[in-house]
Amino acid sequence: DTAVSQTPKYLVTQMGNDKSIKCEQNLGHDTMYWYKQDSKKFLKIMFSYNNKELIINETVPNRFSPKSPDKAHLNLHINSLELGDSAVYFCASSQWGREGTQYFGPGTRLLVL
Amino acid sequence: DAKTTQPTSMDCAEGRAANLPCNHSTISGNEYVYWYRQIHSQGPQYIIHGLKNNETNEMASLIITEDRKSSTLILPHATLRDTAVYYCIVRVGGNSGGSNYKLTFGKGTLLTVNP
Numbered sequence: 001d002t003a004v005s006q007t008p009k010y011l012v013t014q015m016g017n018d019k020s021i022k023c024e025q026n027l028g029h030d031t032m033y034w035y036k037q038d039s040k041k042f043l044k045i046m047f048s049y050n051n052k053e054l055i056i057n058e059t060v061p062n063r064f065s066p067k068s069p070d071k072a073h074l075n076l077h078i079n080s081l082e083l084g085d086s087a088v089y090f091c092a093s094s095q096w097g098r099e100g101t102q103y104f105g106p107g108t109r110l111l112v113l
Numbered sequence: 114d115a116k117t118t119q120p121t122s123m124d125c126a127e128g129r130a131a132n133l134p135c136n137h138s139t140i141s142g143n144e145y146v147y148w149y150r151q152i153h154s155q156g157p158q159y160i161i162h163g164l165k166n167n168e169t170n171e172m173a174s175l176i177i178t179e180d181r182k183s184s185t186l187i188l189p190h191a192t193l194r195d196t197a198v199y200y201c202i203v204r205v206g207g208n209s210g211g212s213n214y215k216l217t218f219g220k221g222t223l224l225t226v227n228p
Contacts, residue, residue: 004156033215041198041220042218042220043151043157043218044218045215045216045217048215056215058215090156090157092156092157100145100147100162100202100204100216101147101159101162102157102159102216103159104156104157104158105156106155106156107154107155107156
């Protein structure tokens, strides 16, 4: 069983489109995260949710809107996609009180043309 | 969180021990040292963490100097599958809220294990 899964694995789309990436974890964790890894391979936090409540929003453009319907899911919706949004997006989860130990998904490779 | 300094790249022969250094001279008393790795095209993977005592698990050993200003991750018998970027991260342990939820990744060390 995959601990942290993301769909889709690859996403190719045109500028201006709206797209969503989904993340699910079956570890029973209550904190979930979205990270972005750009072409230079820098990995940066975007959002963190704890028990469906937004904890961290790292000055991400408001075209990015995370949604957590329950503790096991954290989705990322992106409006009006831009070329600079092309990156690999990783979802992660952790247990309460053990936020340094995060489990990452396989990533979603987004290419905006 | 304290900053860390790691070599950009290292090589290791298959079957030999890989010793990856990390400097964190500004670490404070309540900050832990975490190690993650990222194998090509995969998500980061947690390896090990420690506060001041040496730690060992099934993946690796972590040696932290007595002054805690540096640490070394040891992969005792490196295999080709250990080729990855290794990240040393220093952060406050546990949950103290707010920005403590995030991991701040640097550039890491690209470890290449050669046959």
